[in-house]
Amino acid sequence: MRVVVTGATSFIGRAVTEALLEEGHQVFAVVRPDSSGSRELPENKNLTVLWYSLGEIGGLLDEPLLKEGVKGWLHLGWEGAGSANRQNPEVQARNIGYALEALKAAAALGCSRFLFSGSQAEYGILEGDMREDRECCPVSEYGKDKLKVLELCTREAQQLGVTYLHARIFSVYGPGDHPWSLISTCMDTFLKGGSIALGDCTQMWNFLYVRDCAKALVSLLLAKAPGGVYNVAGEESRPLKTYIEELHRLCGGRGVCQYGKRPPNAEGAVSLRPDIKKLQKTVGFCQETSFKMGIRYMINVRKAAKKETDT
Incomplete structure (x- = not known):
């Protein structure tokens, strides 16, 4: 299948691109001209x-390499996804237009299936399990605009005759994640024997290894899954503090955690309890990488990189 991936050099975008290539699909990775992440994309004839x-997605309609059309499109690009810009309405609102332009371009190129990367931030602060049919009450501009994309693209896709899939992605970790993410920050601190200030970490949390996330997204796009919202998350939710303590042990027990010393992020004190039954039933999703396995792999990657640097 000929597939377009916008945001292909993002953390999840790279994993999705690799997953598609492993299955033998022809991938067109849309990359920002000044992106340093393009060096991280694999070398592959497909x-x-x-x-x-x-902001230039409409130009793809005149791209000679796409004249044969495409069958699938994963829109994973989003400006201002970091915590610093999540409450900036101007930065966040631009992304709504980008998503709509991508959907229109996909339809014009003959694409039948379009997947957008939504977020758990769309739910806001909810008690109990987060199911796709629950009312959303987003707190941040980031969450509000991701939810707005769902509303507008669902309506637009119906008019264009495109199957629209809205993947609400929860907390994903793995090699290549942002250095300021919780897992990366804690891991780097612990491996150096340092000290880190955290929040109370008493809320429920859920982690999914990036490769498992990519496989879930690819399955949704390529399977005959009906359009709609799908939670993409791990199979286990437990107190965040237990994840941090397990990470601490896997890093050799070095370093110190100072709990209750840091305020909540832009979404507030969110408790993540995603219900993934819909994803499991629709595409047979099964988490392959446990938290322990994922963390061990990340540690090995860091140690190998350090050894290469030292030599």
Whole structure:
């Protein structure tokens, strides 16, 4: 299948691109012209990089390499996804237009299935399990605009005759994640024997290894899954503090955690309890990588990188 991936150099975008290539699909990775992450994309005869920013997506309609059309499109690009910009309405709102332009371009190129990367931030602060049919009450501009994309793209996709899939992605970790993410920050601190200030970490949390996330997204796109919202998350939710303590042990027990010393992030004190039965039933999703396995792999990657640097 010929597939377009916008946001292909993002953390999840790279994993999705690799998963598609492993299955033998022809991938057109849409990459921002000044992206340093393009160097991280794999070398593969089925991979073609197209240099367009999110604001230039309409230009893909005139791209000679796409004249044969495409069958699937994963829109994983989003400006201002970091915590610093999640409450910036101007930055966040631009992304709504980018998503709509991507959907229209996909339809014009003959695409039948379009997947958008939503977020758990759309739910806001809820008690109990987060199911796709529950009312959403987002707190941050980031969450509000991701939810707005769902509303607008669902309506637009119906008019265009495109199956629209809205993947609400929860906390994903793995090699290549942002250095300021919770897992990366804690791991780097512990391996150096340092000290880190955290919140209370008493809320329920859920982690999913990036490769498992990518496989779930690819399955949703390529299977005959009906359009709609799908939670993409791990199979286990437990107190965040237990994850941090397990990470601490796997890092050799070095370093110190100072709980209750840091305020909540832009979404507030969110408790994550995703219900993934819909994903499991629709595409047979099964988490392959336990938290322990994922963390051990990340540690090995860091140690190998350090050894290469030292030599």
